[in-house]
Amino acid sequence: MILEILTPEAIVFKGQVDAVTLPGLNGNFQLLTGHAEIISALKPGTVRFNSGEANLSENQFLTPDSSHANSYLFSIQGGVVELLENKIVLLAEV
Numbered sequence: 001m002i003l004e005i006l007t008p009e010a011i012v013f014k015g016q017v018d019a020v021t022l023p024g025l026n027g028n029f030q031l032l033t034g035h036a037e038i039i040s041a042l043k044p045g046t047v048r049f050n051s052g053e054a055n056l057s058e059n060q061f062l063t064p065d066s067s068h069a070n071s072y073l074f075s076i077q078g079g080v081v082e083l084l085e086n087k088i089v090l091l092a093e094v
Contacts, residue, residue, distance in 0.1 A: 002016060002087045003088045004089045005061075005090045008093075009094075013049075019031070023047070042092075
């Protein structure tokens, strides 16, 4: 599935991912390929996603997750996420 992370200042990431964990208002939740369509508000926290994309270590916005291979972290102050037809768009406040 495709993940796009957008902030008012930049396109943080756009690429193929296997899983995304997000800080929902009622707790963390995970999106996987084939997940039902969803729109959700997000609270401050950390977004974690798994991606085999090359050169992500050069991305100034993302932090590699040392506890999981090919996993990256992105801190947000809130936002909104939409999943539609295996494409996730995350509009994030940072």
